[in-house]
Amino acid sequence: MPFAVAAAPVAAQAPLPAPTERQRLIVLSDIEADPDDTQSFVRLFLYSNEIDLEGLVATTSIHMKTAIHPDSIRRIIAAYAKVQPNLSKHEAGYPTPDRLRALVREGQPGYGMALVGAGKDTTGSRLIVEAMERNDPRPLWISVWGGANTLAQALYTIRETRSPDVARRLIAKLRIYTISDQDDAGAWLRKTFPDLFYVVSPGGYGAGTWTGIHTLIDGADNHTISNAWLRDNIQQGHGPFGAIYPDVSYGMEGDTPAFLSLIPNGLSNPDHPDWGGWGGRYELYTPPVATTDPSGFSGVTIAPETRPIWTNAIDSFTPQVAREFGRATTPGDRQIKDFRAGLWRWRDDIQNDFAARIEWTVRPFSQANHPPEVRLAGPDRLTVKSGQRFVLSAADSTDPDGDSLSFQWFHYQEIGHWQTPILNGIAANIHTVDFTAPTVTEPREAHFIVRVTDKGTPPLSRYKRVIVTITP
Ligand SMILES: [Ca+2]
Ligand SMILES: [Ca+2]
DSSP: OOOOSOSSOOEEOOOOOOTTSOEEEEEEEOTTSSTHHHHHHHHHHHTTTTEEEEEEEEOOBTTBSSOOOHHHHHHHHHHHHHHHHHHTTTSSOOOOHHHHHTTEEEOOSSOGGGGOSTTOOOHHHHHHHHHHHSSOOSOEEEEESSOOHHHHHHHHHHHHHSOHHHHHHHHTTEEEEESSOSSTHHHHHHHHOTTOEEEOOOBSSTTOGGGGGTSOOTTSOOGGGSHHHHIIIIISSSHHHHHTOOOOSSSTTTTTHHHHTTSOSSSOOTTOGGGOOTTOOEEEEOSOBOOSBTTSTTOOOOOOBOSOEEEEOOEEEOHHHHHSTTOOOOTTSOOEEETTHHHHTTHHHHHHHHHHHHHHTTSOGGGSOOOOBOOOSSOSEEEEETTOEEEEEOTTOBOTTOOOEEEEEEEOTTTTTOSSOOOTTOOTTOSEEEEEOOOOSSOEEEEEEEEEEESSSSOOEEEEEEEEEEEO
16 A cells, blocks of 8 residues: 655755756767777667767777778668667657768867867867857766867867856866776866866776676676677667677777766766766765776876866675565675676666667567656655654656556665665565654765666666755
């Protein structure tokens, strides 16, 4: 029987920013340095109805210093063109292939900061400047899958040609997520524009949060990132778009975490990397920030950071609980604590969502799965006193296919650095949970997540977050 009312009156606060607002995104890609940029574009275009793509720029990187491959982006768009009509049977808003083709641009066909400066603008850098100057109040995300020198050129030009006030206002719109540092432009950007909103695991590849997309979780079932899973769920027998998804070479989709948290799934709030999401979780660290891997595989050597950056945060999760619904944590479960866990904890959900969207490219609506719609019975922000009971409910959630739903509420304890999770109201498999606020000596925020998973094939998950402020 669902709870009809909250156990005690609670104060509602202003709601969170609407998580369904589409984010603006420009991608910089060293496509063809590694097959995985093509993999990431396939996945990105499947979500192009939920993210406003404003640029697709071919660049270099430390792995490919003298060539760019915009034609490879066009080749992926050509495959997308074959399936865009069918995708549009499942959700509205998929851009036309011509719209995507019009976004393809080029950076310098050369490496790093040596090609940044006066007279070195490119179609790619100009596109970034135009997007920054567009009269749009939303932030502008730059997702950097290779080198960052095209972004550096755009900001160089802004700095040289606009007044300091205008430059500051334009740069404040930027939200940058780079996959480590794949040329020497990232360090220059962070040093030259210390106010930049910048998400990065500085330096090489050894310790990037983003590696959670493809690294093996020790002791857990890693089936959904295996070549066999990709063959059976993406590449073989799922139409022309899945068929262009290349085999894994160095690692599956190392660049994908640079846009995953922009998918409006109810979990992420892109302006709060510390709240976590499909792309992982990051905290704002102030100097001194050590380079995570100064001499790592990427070969880019980075000086110590001099300003705050959003970077690796340690998360913990229990793979068995993430995978098996109906299980609360038991003392025998192995808990993993790792800077990649903020992504690992969602990885099966991410992969199932990808597989479902590949089905959207070929099947009618009635023969494919679509994610549930999570609805909270109450507000998504509450204030309660120590010892007060409060109720959180997602009982009104629905599924567009009529699928049955499973519910998993949990306290995301790393957010706000809680020593112990608030578990007193959590039971497995119920849509409504009844907590008693712990005693605090000063106001503290606790984030509760509900993960709602349908019983379709593959099972799909969506989320809601409730932020509870607990006062003494
Ligand atoms: Ca890349
Ligand atoms: Ca469904």
